[in-house]
Amino acid sequence: MWFQRITLLLLILTTATAAFLQNPDFESPPLNLPENSNSSSSTFVLLGQNSTVPGWTYQGTVQQNYSKHPWQSYGHNLGTWGNDEPINLVLESQTTDSDTNSSCWPIIDTMLIKTVGVTLVPDNGNLLLNGGFESGPGFLPNSTEGVLLDSAPSVVQLALRQWTVMGTVRYINFHVPEGKAAIEILSASGIQTAARQLSERSRYNLTFTLGDANDGCEGDFLVGVEAGSSAQNFTVKSKAIGFSLVFESTDEPRTQIIFTSYSAAHTKDGVLCGPVVDEVILHPLGGGSASIKPAWLLVFALFCIASL
Numbered sequence: 001m002w003f004q005r006i007t008l009l010l011l012i013l014t015t016a017t018a019a020f021l022q023n024p025d026f027e028s029p030p031l032n033l034p035e036n037s038n039s040s041s042s043t044f045v046l047l048g049q050n051s052t053v054p055g056w057t058y059q060g061t062v063q064q065n066y067s068k069h070p071w072q073s074y075g076h077n078l079g080t081w082g083n084d085e086p087i088n089l090v091l092e093s094q095t096t097d098s099d100t101n102s103s104c105w106p107i108i109d110t111m112l113i114k115t116v117g118v119t120l121v122p123d124n125g126n127l128l129l130n131g132g133f134e135s136g137p138g139f140l141p142n143s144t145e146g147v148l149l150d151s152a153p154s155v156v157q158l159a160l161r162q163w164t165v166m167g168t169v170r171y172i173n174f175h176v177p178e179g180k181a182a183i184e185i186l187s188a189s190g191i192q193t194a195a196r197q198l199s200e201r202s203r204y205n206l207t208f209t210l211g212d213a214n215d216g217c218e219g220d221f222l223v224g225v226e227a228g229s230s231a232q233n234f235t236v237k238s239k240a241i242g243f244s245l246v247f248e249s250t251d252e253p254r255t256q257i258i259f260t261s262y263s264a265a266h267t268k269d270g271v272l273c274g275p276v277v278d279e280v281i282l283h284p285l286g287g288g289s290a291s292i293k294p295a296w297l298l299v300f301a302l303f304c305i306a307s308l
């Protein structure tokens with residue numbers, strides 16, 4: 001079986017709707033190939049001026065790639081648009097001063113657009129939204145490598161809702177401690193979220209699960225956890241285990257919750273890997289609801305009424 005992919009040298013563009021892309025995996029072969037091209041004997045086939053890729057237009061130099069490589073999937077937030085509103089999806093490689101003469105360029109393959117709900121609902125009194133990482137980018141069918149998430153200039157550009165990424169993390173759907181997704185923190189990277197409207201000078205309990213993704217990572221992991229003014233390091237073995245950190249809120253309007261991996265780990269194949277975090281839950285110490293500000297309760301009550 002051929003694996004057909006596009007080498008992107010300048011710019012490739014398609015028209016998309018919220019739930020549909022034509023030829024998202026480039027399995028429909030290009031048309032009107034130059035006469036001297038032969039995809040059965042060549043890894044790369046240069047597309048001619050009159051060649052067309054179903055569902056796509058392109059500018060610059062583009063090649064069809066028939067080889068098989070190890071791949072990495074990335075997730076990105078595309079923002080919002082109206083129902084049935086067509087959009088242009090543009091993928092463009094960019095040069096830097098150091099590689100203007102480079103002959104190596106990115107290869108792209110399957111694209112998946114997943115719609116997500118507008119509102120996240122608090123889960124079982126958890127003061128953090130999306131603490132179980134269940135709202136994030138989609139996974140490609142039969143994919144086992146997860147989805148890489150890089151740090152983004154703005155939180156709205158990140159496909160993992162309510163969290164920001166420092167460095168690079170992997171969104172995974174395998175060997176997950178809870179639900180259908182979790183975060184694997186790669187070397188020297190981290191994730192951060194914020195709890196809002198906590199009562200001042202009140203004590204809270206942050207619980208979370210740490211483990212590994214069963215992906216061949218070797219050794220123990222050192223994970224730093226910060227909550228408000230409290231910070232503690234945790235040594236993580238392979239088996240997923242629950243941990244907790246008690247902290248006292250400050251008078252800041254937002255209390256930052258941060259997980260950082262201090263371990264530089266690789267699998268035996270040389271792929272970056274790291275500790276997995278899931279089930280991040282924030283509760284007032286003692287489990288009562290008195291530590292939630294009345295304004296926050298009012299917002300939640302209005303949301304419930306609006307949902308009826």
Ligand SMILES: [Ca+2]
Nearest residue numbers: 132178179181
């Ligand atoms: Ca989860």
